[in-house]
Amino acid sequence: xxxxxxxxxxxxxxxxxxxxxxxxxxxxxxxFVALVGPSGCGKSTLLRSLAGLESISAGDLxxxxxxxxxxxxxxxxxxxVFQSYALYPHMTVEENLTYSLRIRGVKKAExxxxxxxxxxxxxxxxxxxxxxxxxxxxxxxRVAMSRAIIRHPKAFLFDEPLSNLDAALRxxxxxxxxxxxxxxxxxxxxxxxxxxxxxxxxxxxxxxxQGVIEQQGxxxxxxxxxxNKFVAGFIGSPAMNFIPAKVGADGRxxxxxxxxxxxxxxxxxxxxxxxxxxxxxxxxxxxxxxxDAQIRLPVGVVESTGSMTYITxxxxxxxxxxxxxxxxxxxxxxxxxxxxxxxxHLFDTDSERRIDIAx
Amino acid sequence: xxxxxxxxxxxxxxxxLAAIYLFPLYWMYIxxxxxxxxxxxxxxxxxxxxPQWSTYAYVWESRNLARYMWNSLVIAFGAVALITVxxxxxxxxxxxxxxxxxxxxxxxxxxxxxxxxxxxxxxxFVGFSQLGMLEYPRTAVIIAIAAKSMPxxxxxxxxxxxxxxxxxEEAALVDGNSRIGAFFHIVLPxxxxxxxxxxxxIFMQAFGEFVYxxxxxxxxxYQPASVGLNSFMGPNTNEWNNIMAFATIYxxxxxxVFVLLQRRxxxxxxxxxxx
Numbered sequence: 001x002x003x004x005x006x007x008x009x010x011x012x013x014x015x016x017x018x019x020x021x022x023x024x025x026x027x028x029x030x031x032f033v034a035l036v037g038p039s040g041c042g043k044s045t046l047l048r049s050l051a052g053l054e055s056i057s058a059g060d061l062x063x064x065x066x067x068x069x070x071x072x073x074x075x076x077x078x079x080x081v082f083q084s085y086a087l088y089p090h091m092t093v094e095e096n097l098t099y100s101l102r103i104r105g106v107k108k109a110e111x112x113x114x115x116x117x118x119x120x121x122x123x124x125x126x127x128x129x130x131x132x133x134x135x136x137x138x139x140x141x142r143v144a145m146s147r148a149i150i151r152h153p154k155a156f157l158f159d160e161p162l163s164n165l166d167a168a169l170r171x172x173x174x175x176x177x178x179x180x181x182x183x184x185x186x187x188x189x190x191x192x193x194x195x196x197x198x199x200x201x202x203x204x205x206x207x208x209x210q211g212v213i214e215q216q217g218x219x220x221x222x223x224x225x226x227x228n229k230f231v232a233g234f235i236g237s238p239a240m241n242f243i244p245a246k247v248g249a250d251g252r253x254x255x256x257x258x259x260x261x262x263x264x265x266x267x268x269x270x271x272x273x274x275x276x277x278x279x280x281x282x283x284x285x286x287x288x289x290x291x292d293a294q295i296r297l298p299v300g301v302v303e304s305t306g307s308m309t310y311i312t313x314x315x316x317x318x319x320x321x322x323x324x325x326x327x328x329x330x331x332x333x334x335x336x337x338x339x340x341x342x343x344x345h346l347f348d349t350d351s352e353r354r355i356d357i358a359x
Numbered sequence: 360x361x362x363x364x365x366x367x368x369x370x371x372x373x374x375x376l377a378a379i380y381l382f383p384l385y386w387m388y389i390x391x392x393x394x395x396x397x398x399x400x401x402x403x404x405x406x407x408x409x410p411q412w413s414t415y416a417y418v419w420e421s422r423n424l425a426r427y428m429w430n431s432l433v434i435a436f437g438a439v440a441l442i443t444v445x446x447x448x449x450x451x452x453x454x455x456x457x458x459x460x461x462x463x464x465x466x467x468x469x470x471x472x473x474x475x476x477x478x479x480x481x482x483x484f485v486g487f488s489q490l491g492m493l494e495y496p497r498t499a500v501i502i503a504i505a506a507k508s509m510p511x512x513x514x515x516x517x518x519x520x521x522x523x524x525x526x527x528e529e530a531a532l533v534d535g536n537s538r539i540g541a542f543f544h545i546v547l548p549x550x551x552x553x554x555x556x557x558x559x560x561i562f563m564q565a566f567g568e569f570v571y572x573x574x575x576x577x578x579x580x581y582q583p584a585s586v587g588l589n590s591f592m593g594p595n596t597n598e599w600n601n602i603m604a605f606a607t608i609y610x611x612x613x614x615x616v617f618v619l620l621q622r623r624x625x626x627x628x629x630x631x632x633x634x
Contacts, residue, residue, distance in 0.1 A: 053529050073532040086530035090548045099544075100534040147534070 003062075004029040004155055004187040005050065010059035012045055012211075019045045021211045023059070027155075027189065027204070032181050034190045034202035037234070042211040043191045047157050050189060051080050064154045074103075079148035080157040083164065085140045087132040093119075093143050094128040100151050114150055122146045122180075138169050145177070149184065156181070158190040162197065174201055195235050199223070207231050229352040232279050232345055238310070240345070241285075241319050243278045247271070254278065258315040262295040266341050271355050279345035282310075282320040285337050287327065293336030299329050311335065387610075390603040391415070398599055411600065418604040422587065428609070430497065431566055431583035437501035438508065438565040443558050445505070446512040451542065453513065454520035465514075472510040476570040479507065484574055496576040500583075503571040508564055512557050519553025520546065556624050563613050584609045 005027040012020035020042050027033050035043040048054040049061065052073035061068050068076055079100075087096050097118060098111040106114075119125045122142045132140055141161065148156055158177070162170045178201045181188050192198055198205045199219045206216040207230075215227045219235075226232035232240050246255045247270045248263065254270065256262040256278065290296075300314035309327045313319040313335075321337065329335060346355040390398060392410040418424060453461055453468075483503050492499040523546050531541035547554075569585040576582050582590075588609060591602050617624070 051529075051533055053532065072537070073529075074535040074537060076533075078533065080530070080533045082526045082530060084524065084526050086524065086526040088527060088530070088545055099531070103535045103540065147530075151534075 002029055003027060004031075004064055005189070006060070006062040007046075008060045008062075010046075010049065010061060011057050012042075012049060012054065013057045019211050020049070020056070023213060025206060025213065025216070027187060029187055030185050031203045032178065032188045032190065032201060033204045033206060034192060034198035035206045035208060036192055036195055036198040037208035037214075039193060040210075041208040043193075043206075043208050044159060045211075046208070047080075047159055047189060047191045050155070051078055051157055052076050077154040078157055079151050079153035079155075080159065081144045081148050081161045083160040085132075085144040085161075085164075087140055087143055087147075089132055092129050092131055093124060093135070096132070096143055097128075097147050097150050100147070118146045118150045122149070137165055138173070141165060141173060145180065149180070154187070156186050156188040158188065158192075160192055161190075162192075163194075170197075177201065196237060199235065205235075207234060225354070226279075226345065227354050229277060229279070229347045232347070232354075236281055238282050238320050238322060240279045240281050242317065242347075243280065243319070244317075244349070245276050245278045247274055247276065256295060258295075258297065258313075258317070258319065262297075264294050266344070266357075268341065268357060270357060271346070273348060273355070275349045276355065277347040277349055277352070279347060280319075280339060281343065282322040284343035285319070285321045285339050287321070287323060287329075288336050288338035290336045292338055294339060295337050296334050297337065299331055299333045299335050301331065302327065302329050387603045387606055390600055391607050393600055395598075395600070414600050414604045415608065418601050419608065422591065422601075422605060424584070424587070424605065424608055426580065427582065427584040427587040430581055431585065431609075434497055434500050434504065434568070434572065434583050435562050435565040437497070438504040438568075439558050439562045441501060441505040442509050442512050442561055443554065446509050447516060447547075447554060449509075450513045450516035451520050451546070454517045455525070468510045468513055471506075472514075476507055479503075480570055480574050483571070487575065493575065496578065496581045499575050500568070500571050503575065504565050504568055507571070508561050511564075512561050515557040515560075516550070516554055519550045519557075522553075523549045552623065556620075559616065559620060559624065563617065566613055 003026045005025070007023050007025040010020055010023040010025075011018070023046060025033075035046060037043050045054060049056050050063075052068070052071060056069060063076060063078065088099065091099065094112070094115050097115040098106075101111040101114060102108075115128065116125070119128055122145060124139070124142055124146060127135065127139060127143075132143065135143065141164075144161065161177070162173055165173060174197060177188075177190075180186075190198075190201060199222075202219060204216060205219050205222050207214045207222065209230055215222060215231045222231060222235045226235060229242065233242065244257045246257070247253075248255055248265075251270055251272075252267055253263060253265040254276070256264060288294075297313040297315055297319060299311060300318065301310075301312040303310040303312075304326060307324065309323050309325070311321040311323070311327065311329060313321070314331070319337075321335075344357075346357060347353060348355055389405065389407060391414055392407040392412070393404075394409060394411050397404060397407060397409070453465060480503075483506075487493055487499050487503075492502075527545050527549070528541045531545045532538070536544060567585055568583070569589065572583050572586050573589065576586065584605075588602070588605050591605055596602065
């Protein structure tokens with residue numbers, strides 16, 4: 001039994017609303033799984049179902065080999081970190097940490113010792129006697145984490161724990177949570193709407209939309225081979241460019257429909273579908289000499305952050321390009337763009353599913 | 360310049376209004392200290408030249424005020440205890456669930472609040488007498504007051520419970536507590552202020568309650584001070600100083616409580632009593 005959490009055929013209804021549809025998910029012991037998707041996709045519902053705060057309407061939910069469908073949260077042996085931290089405002093940090101132990105009847109001295117040990121690893125040692133209202137956002141975050149750690153749970157559940165922190169602290173805490181996970185050898189399920197968090201922290205990313213798992217796998221697999229247009233657009237920042245296209249008469253070239261047609265010869269057999277959507281990541285496009293250009297587009301907006309230059313074309317749809325050097329381009333000029341055909345993604349216009357091209 | 364003048368004008372108006380509202384209270388205190396002739400002097404004196412402190416002792420003894428006050432306390436505490444125990448649970452349920460039935464329940468509760476005591480007393484009296492509850496007049500009054508004041512308490516405390524985030528309870532559930540344990544450990548301590556304030560308001564209402572006590576309690580030895588004060592007055596009464604002394608003894612403790620807790624009461628009512 002290497003799977004710590006197993007979901008099979010899980011469905012959840014709120015009245016007529018179908019919040020989770022046929023969720024199948026296996027989470028290996030010790031892995032860090034991120035549930036990611038736009039708001040309302042069911043990721044939080046799924047997490048709350050794992051915790052036992054929501055009941056599932058159908059399917060099986062197995063934690064550490066035991067079927068947990070109707071088991072109340074307190075008997076599931078899992079810990080959860082809430083978005084608002086949910087620290088008990090009338091208890092000190094120490095009381096917050098030891099609350100779960102005291103309920104289970106652990107002796108006072110023992111609980112105090114456990115709290116001190118955990119506080120030492122999370123840097124809260126000198127804050128144990130403060131109340132939550134006297135702490136900064138980052139410190140509260142740490143208390144919430146410590147409260148979960150102290151229990152040695154079967155799994156950690158995180159519900160968007162970083163969304164209330166400022167950007168710099170978020171990046172820092174990202175690393176901290178991940179290193180904590182590694183140190184504890186824990187199993188973690190992490191809900192976020194931020195695909196960067198999912199990509200950087202998780203071993204296994206689950207992309208959800210409208211209660212359905214669209215794709216799951218290692219982060220880079222999702223980046224390299226998205227199964228449909230939704231996943232392709234959701235993973236990666238800035239988002240992938242989507243260009244409507246036709247297959248050329250020779251079956252080995254594409255016509256990009258960007259205002260005026262752009263012919264791109266790929267020199268490889270293309271699917272027979274006459275209309276496609278081409279996906280190209282902004283970072284896979286590069287500026288080339290006019291003679292080497294695969295497509296030529298008018299420049300719209302040029303933004304530079306110093307390290308990166310973001311170029312948006314004046315076409316419909318807009319094409320975003322990210323380059324790492326500075327570019328003396330101006331709005332209205334023509335730019336010549338090249339790309340490696342291997343970086344091209346093709347999607348069916350109607351089903352939006354990925355179409356694989358041979359070699 | 361105009362800003363300061365406006366503020367001063369507002370302040371002056373506020374002081375005048377407060378004086379008008381508080382004048383009867385002042386007159387009550389002053390009258391208790393006047394002698395029989397000073398009471399009816401024209402023009403009336405606004406400050407007693409010869410304060411008669413003995414009036415208090417006289418009224419306390421002659422009217423058996425200790426018994427009246429005790430009855431008032433018994434009724435007020437009884438009603439508060441009953442309302443707090445029953446109303447807190449009710450308010451919690453109404454705060455945590457959201458559906459059509461809850462809305463109907465809330466509507467009915469608010470409707471109960473609308474009906475005046477003088478209208479309710481007839482059916483209550485008939486019902487109680489059928490059940491034989493008039494044998495225990497103070498208990499009967501406690502139940503009647505509880506029924507009357509419960510909606511007020513439930514509505515106030517419900518708002519308090521709604522200000523306690525659901526996530527705290529969920530955290531307690533995940534931390535290993537049961538629903539009931541989470542209620543007592545987490546929700547109740549956080550809602551304590553709001554419940555306390557509501558209970559004090561209920562206490563003050565119940566302490567001054569008149570209609571039910573007057574109608575239900577016939578035996579003098581069980582009557583509260585409100586009824587006692589009423590029976591003190593008759594068509595030919597002229598011992599106003601004694602009546603005012605009775606009123607003073609009756610009202611001053613509640614006033615004192617209100618003044619002492621005034622800040623907490625106001626903040627409890629406005630902020631949902633958190634933090």
